[in-house]
Amino acid sequence: MIGDSPVAAEAIRWSARLHAGDMSAAEHAELLAWRRAHPEHEIEFQAQQMLSRAVQAMPDDAIRRLYGGELPERPRLGRRRALRAGALLLCAGAAGAAAWGVGRGPGRPAYAAQWSTRKGERRSVSLSEGSVLELNTDTQADVAFFDDRRVVTLTRGEVLFDIRPDAARPFFVEAGPATVQVTGARFNVRRTAQDVHVAVEQGVVEVRGGPWWHRSRNVLNAGQGTLVDADGRQPGPQAVNLSAELAWVNGRLVFRNASLATVVDELNRYLAQPLRLANDRVGRLRLTASFKLDDPAGIVEALPGVLPVVLRRLQDGGAVLDLKPGSA
Template sequence: MMDFNDSDIAKAARDQAAHWFARARLGTLTPQERRECEAWRAASAENDSQYRSLETLWRVADELPRDRMRAVLTQTEALRPPIDQRRRFAMGLGAACAMALVAGVVGPQWWAPAPEYTARLASAKGERKQFVLPDGSTLELNTDTHATVAFYPGKRTVTLAAGEILFAVDADPSRPFIVAAGKAQVSVTGTRFNVRRDGDDVSLAVESGSVEFSAGSWWNRKVERLAAGYVAHYQTGQGLEPAHPGDVAILTAWQRGRLIFRDSPLSQVVNELNRYLSQPLRIADAHLGRLRIAGTLGIDEPESALEVLPEIAPVTVLRRTDGSTVITAR
């Protein structure tokens, strides 16, 4: 029988913690593996301590700009500090420990193999576009949307920088389809769903199939699983709300050239219209912005919606000589 001392046990726990931590960081854990990781952490105080050490150490890395992180990785390759685990952990957030762990845990996402296929997708303000990817998946871009696509042997990715996309993903269990939008991520194998990004806020609506929606800092992410007819929203500072039933048909009506409102405040109607109008629409006063609106507006020709608005609400749309447009009470 082999005799393991405390150092061997700590090293084994540290190595396993790095394995789970790296997989969780890169978003490659399956639901079953996530349960296995949780069970491993619960199995001993040493396991949990080693994992929490990695979380604590890398909280600061969540806010590091990518160019600074790349510089750290480059320095790591050049310096290659000696492997003295006890000394490095004693240094806490010291540079040698930081660089070594970046290279071993965070580094793979920056040094990943080159993609098999890449594309930049964009739509102008007031424009909608459709793109068909090499795997047969279809992406419907709403107004003022910008995204990049990259296909790898083991995954398909779309990075949504801004805007809104309705995805119809061709099923491929061996190559998950991942949508990254700031601190939020959507993972599927094949389904139809809508992702909208406003700044750092991200909304998801599932039309068919099921998806996994995760959001938050990488060291403390929350995960929601959504079936068809469910929606969820991630808001900076408030986190990821629980998934709940929603009217997906209304949320995706833009794909059919319509905006649908049911008892919505006028301020929300104006905010939606401003996503499509070349010149922003303003409300004369805050009190008027609370007026409730129900109706539908076309967006194929966004300016024409301003002619319809007085038909569904007691308002007047005034076009001023400086080119601005203001809504006043009728």
């Protein structure tokens, strides 16, 4: 079936009608009204437009291989345009913008930049069109702006995106198995080696994951989030605690009944030398606390004061947390 939602299917239909070249004035007005009816409509339509432009740029031989042969000539289209229209519908049903990667689509970027932070560093970046990126520790983000889209490729780390609305140039974040698409919103994306977590503070955000033949998709509103695993799978939208999720922007780490194993994993994002656990038992201890991020090493030093643990320093500069003698 073409499209993985009613909105996607409608966007494909409108894109195909537009590229057929014989739309009436009434149909153009209907298309414009549909695009303006909801941000999700514009997001899907722009994704199909990018796909259309890529198909139009492909040589005829590649189109025939994709479609599997010639299409019969249609009145008012001709054989060449019929072939491309058929290939476009085939590609639209299979792929969408996430299939080839919006950052590698047609055209050269009008603006490009690379931004990164070291461990323990945070920085704020203002982009050329007015959007703002807040980069957390150990983050790499590549920016590319095209005539019809804005793209950030998040190689690693975490970014809070505050995106200026621009319906003509949707904003994409490519983060491993996940592609995030907005027209204007404020949202957080965190990419680890295992998964990608997205949380929305303001606006509407679409998250897609996985290959085109088994693609997952969520539309998130403010206060919602999702987790995309390495295979692109994700549950439905989940409620998120934004105050805890975004505490790092204000220089804090907030833990609510978190396991010590989770706390250590989070601290190691900021520490120059890793903190380790002596065993699984110590990792199962629970912690509720709020720490300032200005001194992550000081947080490590403070842990024996709030939990029944001892801290042992290692020769390589790292440290190990173990249960205090006599602890249950």
